[in-house]
Amino acid sequence: MSLAGKVAVVYGTRPEIIKLAPVITQLVDDAFVVDSGQHYDHELSGQYRAVFGIGEPDVRLDGVGGKSRAEQISRMLVGLTRVFEEQRPGIVLVQGDTNTVSAAAQAANYLGIPVGHVEAGLRSYDRAMPEEINRLVAGALSDVHFAPTRRSAVNLINEGVDRERVMVTGNTVVEATHRAIRQSARPVASWFPNGSIPPAFAVATIHRPENTDSAPALARVLRGLQGLAMPVLFFVHPRTRAAIERFGLQRETNGLIMHPSPGSADFLQVLSAATVVVSDSGGVQEESTVLKVPVAVVRKSTERPEAVDAGWATLVRPGTDIATAVARLLRSDRPDPSVPTPYGDGAASLRIAAVARLIAEGREPAVALRLASDHAGQEAPSDAVMDSGSATR
Template sequence: MTSRDLALVLGTRPEIVKLAALARLLGPRTRLVWTGQHWDPALTTAFFTGYGLPAPHHRLDGVGGEPRGQQIGRMIGELSRHFAEHPPAAAIVQGDTNTAAAGALAAHCAGVPVVHVEAGLRSFDAAMPEEANRRVIAPLADLHCAPTRTAADHLLREGIDPQRILVTGNTVVEATLATLPDDLAARAVLARHGVTPENYLLATVHRPENTDDPERLARLLGQLGGLELPVLLPLHPRTQAAAASAGLLAIGGGLRPIEPLGHAAFLALARHCRLLVSDSGGVQEECTVLKRPLVVVRNSTERPEAVRAGFARLARPGPELDAALRELLADPGLAARLAEVPSPYGDGRASETIATAVRDRYPQHAPRPRGAAAGAADRQAVPRKVCQPPAGAWPTPRVRSLRSVD
């Protein structure tokens, strides 16, 4: 562990996707710490292998599937012990998962600086678990890697020091571009699922606001099943359990539940569908790279940039969703217009920008003492420098105004 002094704490498949390029850029300094929040071993191993990553250097067991409070508590305890025994120069967390919140809290308790990738997103919806996680991480982070100026503005309004904010773009851009299959491979994926380009919808549903309310879930699935075009629905374990419990898996119509997909297969289907329908945060970003329209089936979104750029439309199940589906499916020129709109999440250099900032801010030192006795007070403070991006990096990193420019 002594040479692997930059701990990337991750526990879900989207975190693997969004941190893989950063892990490769940080090279032998990378320590992969896997919490197991997503506990399907086959899918998890496939994601690590697919992104060219080694097996995790440290792994937590028995965390997946626990209730949220117990899960976060167990992760904090086990990560705290790991950081005390093997203190990293910094702990890097991504996004708004339980893993990210636990990783930031454990690192803070151990006196380890926290780097937050995808910092500053806000839905202003206190009912969202992800919003609570984001707000827990913000005051703990030493370096905030904000994907957009809007995200950076949120942090400034919360009193975060501008010198700790770096506007980087979102790592999902390079992850999507690197993973998207070529045309021949993509068409093979479509053929396996019995669909042709532009003649189907692709939907994902997994957020508690949709799955934990049987009436809302039934309304949503019923609306999708009532469309004339087929709707492919990769089943998240939470959705499958909720739908089975409510007797909704045989809803019929055009709705076609399918097994969970690898990232490349999902992107292939997303790139060639007529319309995306999802409550996923990542899909809201990926659609801007794939140039596909999306209906966001949620009460609120922490990614307004996709909405403002014209890629996404927010709609709750019921009349709002009916109207959105009807209007977007009836717009023949929509795909052509979106093809000309740049992604608001950057140009695919976010991982490079973050890696440069992390290496500069947390240079590698001689190994520190092991064990709880070598507490935070006994460890040398990490030098903290003003963030400077590589020459020509997108966009300007120093945030001085509260005005949004997205």
């Protein structure tokens, strides 16, 4: 069977569902959707697909979830190669920096199928992060790079990527966030024990290995949350909950209002009402910025410096007191809420789908980018990039 003229969209985690759903919606019948099974959970994945208005995938790989990184990538590489050999799409779209991205980009490239990377060009310059390696692999193998910001585009060009293959699209998180928040049915007050919203409160999410793989690192985060001068809604990732129990840090959670991770719509609804956010999640950093809620990013580095530069985020590195950093963030001057988000105008999926269709129909990537830019009345990708200035870390 040939899918010439069709666009294969590959996801494997819930963040990928969130950010690729707007693209799938734009592509309609031109999309052939593949779930790699990286984080597959039928109930949760189904909830996310329902919120974002997309149906079941056309293909789902088995035996991937819960394996080591190396085994996940090897199993996905074999499985996706088989799918792409049998179906032969006109282009494969991947998003972000997951193991799925690395495997799908390799499988398509080895078969001579063009690869389009959504959210291309993010860089933390920290190769100890698995995500950074996945981003670099995708950057090396992609034929067209959909950069969410001009800084991301400059990162790619500084690495030697042909500027004619780079398009500054904006980030699909803008569309996804605004769609999801309209789907929430749970009142914000219901998250609090007394059923009322306090005058100020924080939302916290922590899950990255740098914050959960050692007792001192996790204790620092928990004590930092306890030190905030407001109630804290702590949405606890399964990895974090297991680490709290493993290290015996239950005392460090006293006073925190703890809940399991909610669905996307309900989470964004409560996030929009928060005074401040404390998180190590890249996606939450973006969503907070879209909703204009200040966020303290508890990490050594971030591949999303635009939010920091815009004044909506601060990076809280190891050794920095979290409560002090949050207090400083709340005292600082922040941008006028009317100032547009650094992640674009909410039309990223439209631009990505237009280019993907042209490539699937047989156009060269550089030609497809130029035609799509001309049709939309935008600057050519090369001009947009040249205006970006230099990338900074």
